[in-house]
Structure formats: structure tokens, C-alpha cells
Amino acid sequence: MRRRLGRYRRYGPGLAGLAGLAALVVFPLAVSAPWLVTVGLFTLMYAALASAWNLVGGYAGYPSLGHAAFFGMGAYAEAIWWTHRTAGSGYGPFWTLPPIGLAVAAVAVPVAWIAMRTRTDVFAIVTITFLFVVQTLAFNLRGLTGGAQGVAMPVAPFTPATFERPFYYAMLALLLLALAMSYGVLHSRLGLALTAVRGDEDKARSVGVPVGAAKLTAFALSVVVTAMAGGVWAYYLSFIYPQFAIDPLLSIGMVLMVFLGGRGTLWGPVLGAFVVAPAQQYLAYRFGASQLYLLAYAALFVVVMLVMPRGALPTLRDRIRRAEARA
Amino acid sequence: MNGVPDLLVLDHVTAGYGLGDVLHGVDLTVAEGEVVCLIGPNGAGKSTVLRTVSGLLRPGGGQVRLRGEPVDHLSPRERLLRGIAHVPQERSLFPAMSVWDNLLMGGHILDRGRAGRAAVRERADTVAEQFPIVAARRHEAAGSLSGGEQKQVELARALMLDPALMLLDEPSIGLEPRARQAVFATVRALADAGRSILLVEQNARSGLAVADRAAVLESGRVQLNGTGRALLADPRVARLYLGAKEGV
Numbered sequence: 001m002r003r004r005l006g007r008y009r010r011y012g013p014g015l016a017g018l019a020g021l022a023a024l025v026v027f028p029l030a031v032s033a034p035w036l037v038t039v040g041l042f043t044l045m046y047a048a049l050a051s052a053w054n055l056v057g058g059y060a061g062y063p064s065l066g067h068a069a070f071f072g073m074g075a076y077a078e079a080i081w082w083t084h085r086t087a088g089s090g091y092g093p094f095w096t097l098p099p100i101g102l103a104v105a106a107v108a109v110p111v112a113w114i115a116m117r118t119r120t121d122v123f124a125i126v127t128i129t130f131l132f133v134v135q136t137l138a139f140n141l142r143g144l145t146g147g148a149q150g151v152a153m154p155v156a157p158f159t160p161a162t163f164e165r166p167f168y169y170a171m172l173a174l175l176l177l178a179l180a181m182s183y184g185v186l187h188s189r190l191g192l193a194l195t196a197v198r199g200d201e202d203k204a205r206s207v208g209v210p211v212g213a214a215k216l217t218a219f220a221l222s223v224v225v226t227a228m229a230g231g232v233w234a235y236y237l238s239f240i241y242p243q244f245a246i247d248p249l250l251s252i253g254m255v256l257m258v259f260l261g262g263r264g265t266l267w268g269p270v271l272g273a274f275v276v277a278p279a280q281q282y283l284a285y286r287f288g289a290s291q292l293y294l295l296a297y298a299a300l301f302v303v304v305m306l307v308m309p310r311g312a313l314p315t316l317r318d319r320i321r322r323a324e325a326r327a
Numbered sequence: 328m329n330g331v332p333d334l335l336v337l338d339h340v341t342a343g344y345g346l347g348d349v350l351h352g353v354d355l356t357v358a359e360g361e362v363v364c365l366i367g368p369n370g371a372g373k374s375t376v377l378r379t380v381s382g383l384l385r386p387g388g389g390q391v392r393l394r395g396e397p398v399d400h401l402s403p404r405e406r407l408l409r410g411i412a413h414v415p416q417e418r419s420l421f422p423a424m425s426v427w428d429n430l431l432m433g434g435h436i437l438d439r440g441r442a443g444r445a446a447v448r449e450r451a452d453t454v455a456e457q458f459p460i461v462a463a464r465r466h467e468a469a470g471s472l473s474g475g476e477q478k479q480v481e482l483a484r485a486l487m488l489d490p491a492l493m494l495l496d497e498p499s500i501g502l503e504p505r506a507r508q509a510v511f512a513t514v515r516a517l518a519d520a521g522r523s524i525l526l527v528e529q530n531a532r533s534g535l536a537v538a539d540r541a542a543v544l545e546s547g548r549v550q551l552n553g554t555g556r557a558l559l560a561d562p563r564v565a566r567l568y569l570g571a572k573e574g575v
Contacts, residue, residue, distance in 0.1 A: 189444070
């Protein structure tokens with residue numbers, strides 16, 4: 001029994017991951033209803049965003065509420081670029097995502113350098129303030145962003161019946177990138193450094209951890225994925241405006257998903273996104289005008305904090321360990 | 328120590344917090360392989376001496392030298408690389424991290440590239456052999472260990488960089504008698520292995536017993552100097568710090 005358990009522990013997660021990946025690849029090919037692929041697309045987007053947020057909010061313990069600003073910057077960069085050029089075969093805009101991600105990360109580093117002089121709740125306030133500054137800029141820099149009117153980019157020339165597929169796979173690639181980054185960080189000295197920073201920044205500094213560099217690296221990596229997701233999202237919708245592209249609810253969604261699944265874990269944010277994002281899509285469609293889904297958000301947050309404050313995966317892992325210890 | 332070069336020299340060091348000085352011209356030396364114990368009343372500046380040596384506090388005047396080289400301008404990280412390891416008074420482990428990861432944190436500064444990582448792992452294995460608690464509880468969260476066990480892990484972590492000088496700030500504080508004995512036994516073992524240690528200790532009897540030399544710090548100045556044994560026998564020290572009655 002123990003040997004079987006050991007074997008499962010060794011190969012189980014890898015096999016489950018491969019099976020999950022295969023299911024995600026096949027999903028848009030097997031499903032004919034476009035709305036289902038759309039739900040899948042947004043679920044993958046949130047899973048990528050939550051995994052990216054987890055690098056800063058989970059591993060380093062810096063709860064950024066400003067990540068929607070970087071998402072919006074990625075979205076605007078993509079939209080502005082392709083309003084001045086043609087979209088070519090339709091896949092062209094996808095190739096601009098890496099430079100956009102890197103450029104937005106370059107903007108994010110000095111912001112983080114200042115914001116990360118504060119900690120915990122003050123950091124959250126500083127970052128959400130930054131979000132509103134960026135949103136205000138998007139409203140006021142009309143020549144660049146179109147102001148409140150928004151900016152429209154050419155609609156992607158994909159076949160209507162399978163229109164969502166390229167965007168779906170782009171989001172899946174971003175999720176894989178975010179997971180690869182998270183795995184790499186978790187198994188490197190950077191991961192150890194970030195865990196120490198989350199535990200106690202001053203103690204980390206006292207044992208020689210380059211605290212500032214570790215935090216900024218995590219922040220930059222996180223922003224690269226966030227901005228690229230914004231770019232895909234903008235191309236998919238082909239029309240964006242400030243309060244939609246730079247939406248605090250997006251930041252809150254990322255936080256909720258990470259808290260639900262488990263902060264500082266590899267799969268927690270993915271689990272959180274796969275639970276919350278489809279439910280959010282359903283509630284938004286069903287009760288969109290009344291915004292009742294916000295009540296569900298708040299209720300879920302309260303329940304998570306009360307029942308499993310460390311998130312689902314760590315709580316489950318603890319229970320399994322306790323059961324094994326009793327056996 | 329006769330004939331043994333000084334590893335650490337504090338030359339008329341003044342230091343403090345804000346506008347007020349806590350140390351008023353401290354002169355102190357630690358020779359290679361020597362254990363020097365600092366005793367004194369609360370607020371005398373004992374911990375401030377250690378913080379000044381480790382770089383957490385910059386001296387306002389005087390000089391701190393390691394192997395003859397001034398280190399005042401170096402950051403705590405650079406001093407760590409030069410071989411000064413500081414084990415602070417308060418609990419300094421990361422409670423949510425495993426005992427093993429806490430140990431690895433001690434070598435984080437060297438953990439660069441494949442060779443660096445391998446060297447850190449190898450060093451961790453060596454250190455773990457000296458500290459059975461590390462090997463026995465390696466997967467457990469450090470926060471689940473008792474105070475004495477945590478102190479052992481802290482000492483093990485400080486050894487990860489094979490430091491030339493260890494600064495131990497009241498390692499026995501808050502520990503029950505058996506854990507206290509274990510800590511002093513570890514300090515003795517480190518000293519026997521030739522490790523240089525600057526020890527600050529409120530428990531003067533145990534501190535002096537383990538020390539080659541000792542100094543009494545009062546109001547930021549070294550008032551008495553001598554071997555650990557000599558200070559244990561000094562009537563003023565006995566009266567003020569060992570609880571002996573007048574005339575004894």
C-alpha cells in the first residue's frame with residue numbers, strides 16, 4: 001500500500017498534468033458550441049493571470065491589487081500597435097506579445113521598486129492607487145488611447161465557426177508559460193529567497209538574501225505574463241476602453257482565485273481559476289446587469305477565509321498527512 | 328591571546344541609535360580560535376556591539392577591523408561573505424519553512440550556478456552531521472520545533488558559510504535548563520573545533536565558564552577585562568552578575 005502510495009506521489013502529479021494538458025488541447029476541437037470555448041478561453045486567461053499573480057502575491061507575500069493596470073497596459077499596447085498596422089494573416093498580433101510583455105515589465109520595475117518599499121496592506125493600497133492612475137491616464141491621453149471612446153483594432157480574420165480557437169490556444173500557451181515560470185521559481189534559489197521574504201523580510205536580509213532583487217524579479221516575471229494576457233484579450237475583443245481594460249475587479253478576481261486554490265503553491269491558482277472563472281462567466285451572463293456575481297465573489301471570499309484560510313490545496317494536503325499519520 | 332593574531336578588533340568604537348550613542352569608545356579584540364564573552368547589565372550595549380560588528384549598525388566613530396582590514400564601510404551581506412555570522416537574540420528561523428530549507432538559507436549567498444548549489448548541499452550535509460536535530464527533523468516546519476531545538480538549527484545555519492567569526496547574542500535566553508545546557512555544550516564544541524566566537528550572555532556564570540576571555544560592559548564602555556576564569560573569581564563580577572552576597 002505504502003509502495004503504491006509512493007509511486008503515485010512520484011508519478012501521479014506528472015501523469016495528471018499530462019492528462020489535463022491533453023484534455024485542454026482537445027477541448028476546443030471536441031466542443032462545437034463557441035460559447036463553451038469562450039468560457040474555456042477566459043478560464044485559461046484567469047488561470048494564467050492567477051499563476052502570474054501568485055509569483056508576487058503568493059511566493060513573495062506582496063498582495064498586489066494593481067496587476068489589472070499591467071493587463072490594461074498590455075491590452076492598450078496591442079490595440080494601439082495594430083490600429084496603425086494591418087493584422088496580416090491574423091496571427092501577426094500574437095508575435096508582438098513577447099516584446100509587449102517585456103516592455104510593460106520594464107515599466108513595472110520602477111513602479112515595483114517604489115511600491116515594494118511598503119509591505120502587506122500598505123503595498124496593496126499603493127498598487128491599487130497605481131491602477132487608478134493608469135486608468136485615469138487611459139481616460140485622458142485621448143490622442144493615444146481614444147479616451148473614454150476607447151480604441152478599436154481590426155477584427156481578427158479567422159473563420160467565424162472556429163474564431164475562438166487561436167485565442168484559446170494563445171491563452172493556453174500563456175498558462176503553460178506562467179506554470180513553467182512558477183515551477184522554475186519554486187525549484188530555484190529565487191523561490192527559496194521569496195519564501196524567506198514572505199516569512200520575514202528582515203530575517204531574509206540578515207542571512208544574505210538579496211531581497212530587493214528577488215522581489216523585483218518576481219514582479220517583473222509576473223507582469224510579463226499579465227501584460228501578454230492583456231494583449232491576447234484585446235485582440236480577441238478588438239475593442240477596449242479604460243474602465244473595461246483596467247478594471248480593479250480583474251485584480252480582485254486574481255487574488256480570489258489564488259486564495260481559494262492556495263497561495264504559494266504551483267497548482268492552487270489554476271484550481272482557483274478553474275472553479276471561479278466558469279462560475280463567474282455563468283453568473284455574469286445570467287445576472288450580468290444586476291452585477292449579482294459580485295455578491296457571490298464576496299461570499300466566496302468570506303467562506304474561503306473562514307474555512308480554509310491557506311487555500312484548498314494546502315488544507316487538503318494537511319488533511320491527507322494527518323490521516324496518514326493516524327493510519 | 329598570547330601569540331595568536333587578532334581576528335576582530337574594535338578600536339574605540341562609538342555607535343548608537345538616532346542621536347544618542349550607546350557605545351562610548353569600546354575597545355575589544357577576539358583572537359583566532361578564541362571565545363570572548365561580553366557580560367553586563369541590560370542596556371549596557373552588548374547587543375549593540377554585535378550589531379556594529381555584523382554591519383546592522385554603522386559606528387559613529389572608531390573602527391571595526393577583521394584580520395586587520397577595516398569593515399565599517401561594508402554591508403551586512405558583504406561582512407557575511409567575509410566570514411562574520413550573526414545569530415541574533417530573537418528567534419530568526421523562518422517558521423513556515425522546513426528545517427532543511429532553513430539550513431539551506433544559511434548558504435543562500437553562495438548558491439549560484441550548479442557548482443555553488445552542489446557546494447551548498449554538501450556543506451548542509453556536513454553541518455547536519457554535527458547537529459542531529461537537523462537530520463532528524465529536516466522535513467518538519469521550523470516553527471514546530473521547541474525553542475532549544477530552534478536555537479540549535481540557528482547555530483547550524485550560521486555554520487553554513489563556515490564563518491571565521493560567530494556572533495552569538497544571548498543564545499540561552501528563554502530556554503529551559505536542559506536546552507540551555509545543550510546550547511552551551513554546542514558553543515563549547517564549536518570553540519573546541521577552533522571557531523572564533525564573540526558571545527553576549529546574560530547568564531554570566533555559564534557564559535564566563537565557556538569563554539577564554541571576557542569583558543564586562545557597562546554604560547557603553549568596557550569596565551573589566553580578563554580571562555573567563557579570572558572574571559568568574561572577581562568579587563565585583565560575583566557581586567553584580569553572579570548573585571554573590573556582599574563580602575563573599
